[in-house]
Amino acid sequence: xxxxxxxxxxxxxxxxxxxxxxxxxxxxxxxxxxxxxxxxxxxxxxxxxxxxxxxxxxxxxxxxxxxxxxxxxxxxxxxxxxxxxxxxxxxxxxxxxxxxxxxxxxxxxxxxx
Amino acid sequence: xxxxxxxxxxxxxxxxxxxxxxxxxxxxxxxxxxxxxxxxxxxxxxxxxxxxxxxxxxxxxxxxxxxxxxxxxxxxxxxxxxxxxxxxxxxxxxxxxxxxxxxxxxxxxxx
Numbered sequence: 001x002x003x004x005x006x007x008x009x010x011x012x013x014x015x016x017x018x019x020x021x022x023x024x025x026x027x028x029x030x031x032x033x034x035x036x037x038x039x040x041x042x043x044x045x046x047x048x049x050x051x052x053x054x055x056x057x058x059x060x061x062x063x064x065x066x067x068x069x070x071x072x073x074x075x076x077x078x079x080x081x082x083x084x085x086x087x088x089x090x091x092x093x094x095x096x097x098x099x100x101x102x103x104x105x106x107x108x109x110x111x112x113x
Numbered sequence: 114x115x116x117x118x119x120x121x122x123x124x125x126x127x128x129x130x131x132x133x134x135x136x137x138x139x140x141x142x143x144x145x146x147x148x149x150x151x152x153x154x155x156x157x158x159x160x161x162x163x164x165x166x167x168x169x170x171x172x173x174x175x176x177x178x179x180x181x182x183x184x185x186x187x188x189x190x191x192x193x194x195x196x197x198x199x200x201x202x203x204x205x206x207x208x209x210x211x212x213x214x215x216x217x218x219x220x221x222x223x224x
Contacts, residue, residue: 033210042217043157043201048210056209090156094210101147102212104156 002027004093004105012111018079021108025072025093032074033102034066037088046089049074050096078110086112116140117204119215127223132189134218136202139183146178146185147212149201157201161187192222 005024013019025032034046045058049068066076072093078085088109092102117138126132134148145164149157161176163169163185169176175188185204189196199217206213 031210033212035212035214043203043212043214045211045213050210056207056211058211088156092210092212101159101162102210103159104149107156 004091004103006089006091006105006108008108009106010109010111012113013081014113015081015083017081018077019081019110020075020077021089021091021110023074023076023091023093023105025074025091026103029093029095029103030072031094031096031100031102032068032072033092033094034074034076035090035092036060037090037107038086043090046076081112083112086110116206116213117202117215119200119202119218121216122219123221124218125221125223126192128192128194130192130222132192132196132220132222134187134189134200134202134220136185136187136215137183138185138202138204138213140204140206141180141183143180143183143204143206144208145205146176147203147205148174148176148187149203150196151199151201151217153198189220192220194222194224196220197222 031050033048047057068074088107094100094102148161151157163176177186201217202215203212
């Protein structure tokens with residue numbers, strides 16, 4: 001079974017631009033969660049989608065948004081990029097929204113210059 | 114107080130020894146607990162999960178959970194140099210997909 005895939009793997013953007021990242025979960029998985037990982041803050045929860053509905057959102061500004069499609073694929077968008085948005089963005093999928101374990105994709109490395 | 118706390122290390126053990134990694138959490142309502150391994154430049158890889166008090170063993174790995182003490186640990190037996198990585202403890206506190214991660218413990222296994 002294929003794992004979680006994320007595209008693109010690497011991205012360089014300029015301050016003020018916007019970016020869209022994509023995540024395809026493991027086949028059959030319906031829950032997709034997004035995390036930001038930085039050396040200073042570690043892994044921080046951004047939001048989680050289940051059956052196209054956002055079920056939870058972390059403490060990030062409104063510039064960070066996401067959505068989930070009917071095939072469970074998910075996208076996250078960051079508008080008006082700031083230097084501090086440079087990070088590894090990780091997507092994780094799980095079978096359902098309850099106690100099931102989450103599996104991470106390879107991540108998208110975003111650099112904002 | 115941080116919600117999930119881990120000693121950042123590095124924890125250094127000789128090859129073949131037992132490595133013991135510890136994690137404490139603050140929310141008594143926490144429901145499930147996970148250990149991830151992350152190699153430098155890679156994404157986290159799930160290695161163990163535990164939902165009930167007690168021990169859970171999988172190969173060389175044993176996860177231990179004590180909800181009364183709000184403590185979860187990971188034991189790695191017969192440590193190998195390939196086990197050298199950062200180990201992340203994660204806790205789910207509600208019925209959504211939100212995981213709260215500790216800062217991770219760096220493990221070094223010396224040949």
